[in-house]
Amino acid sequence: MSIARRIRLGRKRRRWYIRAIRRRRELDVVRRRAAKMRAADNVVISVLRNEYIRLPYFLRYYRDMGIEHFLFVDNGSDDGSAEYLADQPDCSVWSTSASYSGSRFGLDWVNWLGRRHCLGKWVLCVDVDEFLVFPFCDTRPIQALTDWLDGSEIRSFGTMLLDMYPKGPITESTYEIGQNPMEVLSWFDSGNYTITRNWDFHSLWIQGGPRARAFFADAPRKAPALNKVPLVKWRRGTVFASSTHNVLPRGLNLVFDDVGGEKACGVLLHAKFLNTMAARAREEAARNEHYEGAREYQAYAEGLEGLDLWCTWSEKYINWRQLEILGLMSKGNWA
């Protein structure tokens, strides 16, 4: 990487870092459990809006995984999400009515909370429809993973976002509050992902899956990115650059081996395509607060009615070992 580009990237990182600090004023404390937050080593940071129906299972899933504290930013929910979260014993909640797109899709808030409350902690930054699967997650808690990463002097953990979908039309699936979304969305595409290097951030750029197949077949370049680095050991100056796809400093993006080996990595199960999605897509398309003018949501709003992503070659989700055999994740040298 040329020196000029390095300097530019460094400048970018500092700009986002300062920007995050300035945006702290947009956040109002709803509930801060400072002592618990301080004591925790593994925390989740999440930005959400009107996700009440998903929250109970989300919390249960990550509590079972061993997450000790949750930091939520509620961006103007009116369905009681913030109140529900504020009542939880292990959640700290901030609220804001500021623009989602104006805060770089919530990243400024995440970067600030990381900087302010999570220095030296392992931060898992996920949306409430993303469920982390890592090697041995059925027998080992996330502390085992982060202890191992610490011991191996690794500071970030890479994943691929795996879009889950139901069998049959999306609008006809039903999801009950508290239910495991993978019971409804149990299918995924196992082997149609394309990868290129993103040299700007030293990361990979993964695309493909059912969204590329169904919505972006004519413009594959525009298909959403699926590479994510959601689990990061937070230091002063760490910032998420574009969603959790890229982190800066860019060394944190080197979650892959480029001389043939496999590093340990996981999968984020993406439970986006619930029946609630159709209404959501229309709303988000109108609200226009998402990436590139909510381009993605516009595509969904138009094409979701009666859409069935399932095909004969879809795989039914079983567990992480299945994903590892299919080559979607790897144990690396963790055994």
Place this chain on the structure above:
Amino acid sequence: MTVGFIMMCHEALDRASQVARYWSDRGCPIVVHVDARVARRDYDALRSTLESRANIVFSDRFKCEWGRWSLVQATQAAAGLMLDRFPKVNHVFLASGSCLPLRPVEDLIGYLDARPATDFIESATTEDVPWTKGGLDHERFTLRFPFSWKRQRYLFDGYVRLQRRVGYRRRIPSGIVPHMGSQWWCLTRDTLSQILSHPRRAQFDRYFKRVWIPDESYFQSLVRLVSENVESRSLTLSKFDFQGKPHVFYDDHLQLLRRSDCFVARKIWPRAERLYTAFLSPNAQQGNRAEPNPGKIDRIFAKAVERRRYGRPGLYMTSRFPRKNHENGLTCARYTVFEGFGDLFEDFPDWLKRTTGLRAHGHLFAPERVGFADGLTVFAGALSDSPKLRDYNPEMFLTNLIWNTRGERQAFLYGPRDTVRIGSFFPRDPNADILVISGAWAVPLFKSQRPFNEIRKEAARLQKIENAHLAYLRNSWTKARVQVWTMADFVESPVEPLQSIIEDVAVTRTNQVNEAPRMVDLTGFGQFLQSLRNEGMHPYLMGDFPADPRPESEAPRPRKPYVAR
């Protein structure tokens, strides 16, 4: 006779204390060394729980740092204390605070009593071990290492470079042959006291002080001076990964550890509650007399290291994206590319499937749509038949296809009409078999009813593409197995090459070609080529096709070719 344990602790002191109490309850004396960097409060807490026991003593604390002399110093102090305070101890077992006994102490005592004069210490000369990291093997003993590798990496590396450049070499004290091995040993009282009270100890200590990682070489080298009975293996099950860090055991390793029959394992994750409960509960362990057998664990960890270093060939994913020429296999399985066969024979994929059992696709890279076998619109791994999606990244389309169909051999048609870019990918792949009938692309043109000047233009374009592709196939970095026939040669005697192809690729064993694919009627093809020539377009890839009609190409169909074997 009994065995005494030295415990080197620096973290998870509650677990260390749990293990110490377990051994102490069973009458084994213990010397505990706690790293001087551990907080006073934690140390005091540990002391207060253990001090009341007569068979546990605490040794002087040293500030231990990985790879440095202080570790040996701490061990020496603890070992000296052990020999002084517990005269009944015959074997001294060096363990760490994250060790866990897997078998009852009585087993270990019985095992050692049966071998009262044996020293269990892994000890090999530097020439014979593969496990050294960072390229420093013999140099550990001949250079000086005053700087910390962990904290002063820059100085460490610089000083090594400097010494290499000026050709500095330390003199190894006479009589010492450098040996290395696991730092976890079990030595007899006799050997240990000889090492500690050796008349030249001061000299040895001075030397090893500046050796790199002396805890892996001090006792390992000196034991060879004083002991006649060295069994070069460690009684502690401890595995190292490719960075030289110990593998960690978790709850889900319980059965593996049980079946290993090793005495002590390292290192255990402090929160592995199930392991600690299972192995430290008073009546959990059944005594047996088996020899330690860590084979299965060895294999699992060796596999993990291999996966980390080489990965699964042909897989591209979140954590494995090799740059060019580091792929360790572009694809994961063998496949066959047929170029020109689809043009020359009318039903080639079907015929191929019938006779060989291959998964025979059509033109996978056709511009109209992906020609999956059986006209499928989606294929393994949910690959779409959209040409745009495919051409967005044709290389990964192919590697995905091959990965998704592991265990089933694939074949597909290719030609100059198809996506050009992929034509420079599979020739680099040792898994590819490429069979080419050059010039066969002219046949569909010949059969088409398009205006002749269009045909002429198209023929020129396709010939140019195929010629470049053929040149690519012939260059030196092609790793695929390539076979090229000109169309003229192939048409002359089609059955022999078909027979050899079938023998080569057949999955279902049919040794005889008893049914040839139906060749396109080529009457007038020579004349067609001649017309192209007359138009100034020179078709040469087909070879020398006679301009006059070939009477013998009008063979009756279905013909029954005869193959001499």
